[in-house]
Amino acid sequence: MARYSHLETARLTLRPFLLTDAKSLLANGQDPRANQWTLRFADLSAARANIRRYWLGQPAGKWVIEQDGVFLGAVECHLHPAIDGVEIGYLLLPEYWGQGFATEAARAVMQLAFGPLEAQSVLIGCDEANHRSAGVAQRLGLHLGWLVLAAHQDAETWWVRYR
DSSP: OGGGSSEEOSSOEEEOOOGGGHHHHHHHHHOHHHHTTSOOOSSHHHHHHHIIIIITSSTTTEEEEEETTEEEEEEEEEEEGGGTEEEEEEEEOGGGTTSSHHHHHHHHHHHHHHTTTOOSEEEEEOOTTOHHHHHHHHHTTOEEEOOOOGGGTTOOOEEEEEO
């Protein structure tokens, strides 16, 4: 997986997290438009701790989304061997919403999933009220489905695409 630690799209670079990304992650986690759907952080120390604990835990499956060296957000994939699938998650700083960045980054991860990872399905879970996130899933060709995965008992709305 190390060779997939960096991915490139037409406009974006997906790269592993660094501790220096904590300020940008904190900005997302303190913005009420974003943190109703994603992470919340009280301060820079908490954002750094989250990067150490979570984002650096699987560098080949978790990436910073950046454009020309500017942090836009993050995208990740988790393997779900029991269903032979991959779950994709993403977050963007609100000032970059509506520009196609989440779709472009998630599409790159989906191509990795259906290509070298040989996944049979791709899942995206989102809150029913998060219409922007659901729109990303729809643009990727995923369809509404209802799945319950042990790791996400609270998530009810899933978007699914099969190979």
